[in-house]
Amino acid sequence: MTAPDETMRAVEAVLFAADAPMTVADLRAYVGEEADLPAALAALATDYAGRGIELVERGGRWHFQTASDLANFLRRDREDSRKLSRAGIETLAIIAYHEPVTRAEIESIRGVQISKGTLDVLMEAGWIRPAGRREVPGRPLLFATTPEFLTHFGLSSRRDLPGIDDLRAAGLLDPVDLAFDAAQSDAEAVETADEDD
Amino acid sequence: MTAPDETMRAVEAVLFAADAPMTVADLRAYVGEEADLPAALAALATDYAGRGIELVERGGRWHFQTASDLANFLRRDREDSRKLSRAGIETLAIIAYHEPVTRAEIESIRGVQISKGTLDVLMEAGWIRPAGRREVPGRPLLFATTPEFLTHFGLSSRRDLPGIDDLRAAGLLDPVDLAFDAAQSDAEAVETADEDD
């Protein structure tokens, strides 16, 4: 751990004092226009690696947090107040992996209507937000995840969603109709191949 | 800065997440009975010396705080562009046309009382200043415009302000009468046209 330069010290202090994660632009308003913030952030992240506190980036916003392996020291008398229902977890996962997505699309994947409360709970937690409308008849509202979602679940970006690459490669994020057409043409291809033998 | 041991990491995380300074006894409840807390605290204090964050002890309680020399980074000035209220612009106009003028005179011209806030805003904007007192009973304060006022409104002197006749010509005075006269001359024009037929 090298002796920090003035920019590093300033960034360290500002992020430490901040009560919410900050983007580089947010930081710049405090630390100054000239400072090389990306370099300072990278150097700080290295300094703090392996300590009890870590500097992390979530969706372009930086914050300090305790190291996850120390949870056992900190969990004392803290209970998980945000216990999500199964419907809530599935709905959140569908939004996160498919965003932006309409309510009807969520319902079609789950095979059941979403009760009004489910989206409200996710919205109240600050994890999802309305994200415009789909330009089809009825102009249904779209939902997407928020930066707070990334912060809460410790994701640098949506690309960090567990298994998202595999799911995409397997076509499991495609709608059933699309997957059905793909399966049909695969089957035809196999049939044709069989006939060729 | 040495690689921290587990006790140091735990103390670091606990103090970071704590919402108030902690005694060694407080810390022990989280970190464990066996831990050598004084050693860990001393090592941490050394680690953080000279950084943007410091570990400090006050009356037997430990906490992290931002380095005091960085306080200037923790605040920033933000300039909001704000539009002057109607009362503000009217008051400013009266001062500009009648300066130096007392508050009572402004009120008498406006026909409405002015709140103290209105003059404060104009003062904050740098457009008016106190300009002595009128030597009458009560010695009321006089107000006048400033050079910044002229600069902001693109005037080289107060004489550049249009006079009452200019205002009338520009349709800015007594708009009701002007509208009436305009309607009258239109009507005459129509009559004349009829006679020409």
Add this chain to the structure above:
Amino acid sequence: MSDAAATLTIDIDGWEGPLDLLLALARTQKVDLRALSILQLVDQYLAYVNQARELKLEVAADYLVMAAWLAYLKSALLLPRDPEVEPSPEELALRLQLRLERLNAMREAGARLIARDRMGRDVFPRGAPEGLKTVRKSRWQAEIYDLIAAYGQISARTRPVMHVVAVRPVMTLDDAIARVSELVGERVDWSTIESFLPADAHGLYRKSALASSFVAALELARQGRVELRQKSPFAPLYLKGAQA
């Protein structure tokens, strides 16, 4: 088959809809969903729903709709293929399997997501941040036009209002009576009222003179000093001095 169903607790309320129940039943087959036996799944589902009804549990309508649809699918899969029927039962079965795969994928993704190190449960932000201060400075804006217009309005609002009626060219009734009575005395024959107007009267003054002269003629006729004649409405109006 009912063994598989029996491994699941009979509690219809515990399922998030028929697809959820189907997925749970499918998992009891312990195969990859792509190798799922749809026929077996249909039997599992129907057995489960029947069991629930035997136990007199209330079964929601959508579970029964799914049961009816699955019964149809099963018969279509077993009976000789009718090429006219679109979509084919195999296509319907494939679609069901694709839906189950997708729901399963999201269920597993949700479980992995929720098991991550979460803020406020596994990792913690600073407990008592000092907070950052933003010192707001207002930069007041106003335009010169606003300033001038405001002064104009104050002036309009508070200055004593003085109304001046513009001087208009008119012939008063007194002037007209004097003029008509003088002129009518000089004439012997019937003359149009217009001939009593000043020769140089134009525009508004002429209109005013005509109106005043007409009223003057009526007044003089009332006094018995002139006679009036008009052949029809809007026809020319003639005046003549009264016979003495």
